[in-house]
Amino acid sequence: MRLINHQKRVEEIVYDSIDELAEEFNLTFPYYPSVQYVGKGFGLRFEDLNLPESDRKIFDCLMRSCPVISVYDRMIVYSVGSRSPTFLHEEAAHFLHSKNSRIRRHGHDEVETDKILIMKEMLGFFGALCLGKRRNPFKITPDLYNEYPKALDFTDRLENECGFDDGQIHDYWVHKQGYSMGQMLFAEYSSGRIPKDRITRLFRESFSRSGRANAVFREVRTEIGWPMKV
Numbered sequence: 001m002r003l004i005n006h007q008k009r010v011e012e013i014v015y016d017s018i019d020e021l022a023e024e025f026n027l028t029f030p031y032y033p034s035v036q037y038v039g040k041g042f043g044l045r046f047e048d049l050n051l052p053e054s055d056r057k058i059f060d061c062l063m064r065s066c067p068v069i070s071v072y073d074r075m076i077v078y079s080v081g082s083r084s085p086t087f088l089h090e091e092a093a094h095f096l097h098s099k100n101s102r103i104r105r106h107g108h109d110e111v112e113t114d115k116i117l118i119m120k121e122m123l124g125f126f127g128a129l130c131l132g133k134r135r136n137p138f139k140i141t142p143d144l145y146n147e148y149p150k151a152l153d154f155t156d157r158l159e160n161e162c163g164f165d166d167g168q169i170h171d172y173w174v175h176k177q178g179y180s181m182g183q184m185l186f187a188e189y190s191s192g193r194i195p196k197d198r199i200t201r202l203f204r205e206s207f208s209r210s211g212r213a214n215a216v217f218r219e220v221r222t223e224i225g226w227p228m229k230v
């Protein structure tokens, strides 16, 4: 397939996804993000992207795990495989979330920052489930809710066998918790126990008051019936 066709296809998936979620949950956005498809067989180098040096670490990390890199309002897609639509759906949800919540990047303490990151991943995953209309598409490692002991073992293996450093383990746990909560949120929403306007409020929540992220995090856990202290 010619490069232009890949480019058009990924743009269409991302823009349709943003439109669909915005319509479903009464959300707004001022513009679409820029979407760039990188041709197959081309190595993607940090130097080619004109990003600030401070983003090098996140670039390295994303390159290892994800076929889409999202920075600011730019999505760089460097592999269109069978799982890519799911990644594009999640990034579309992240984009809408950031435009509606206007969460500040800095100024939160460590506990609050973690809760915000978990809830970002929760809504990203929730959005991917809404758009993909299927069961957990990322179920490639033990689930934190149903398989908690296995998930702990898996984390040990990441550390001891795969050499994950503290930052990577932390990032893994943030995603794992967010994804597990997103899956439960989706189950509650689909069955009508959580109403649509609650989801809209979660997308719009800015967490600007101190302690707010922790409070919302706890509320959501209660609403979805999360049973354990992790």
Ligand SMILES: [Zn+2]
Residues within 6 Å of the ligand: 090, 094, 120, 121, 124, 125
């Ligand atoms: Zn994500």
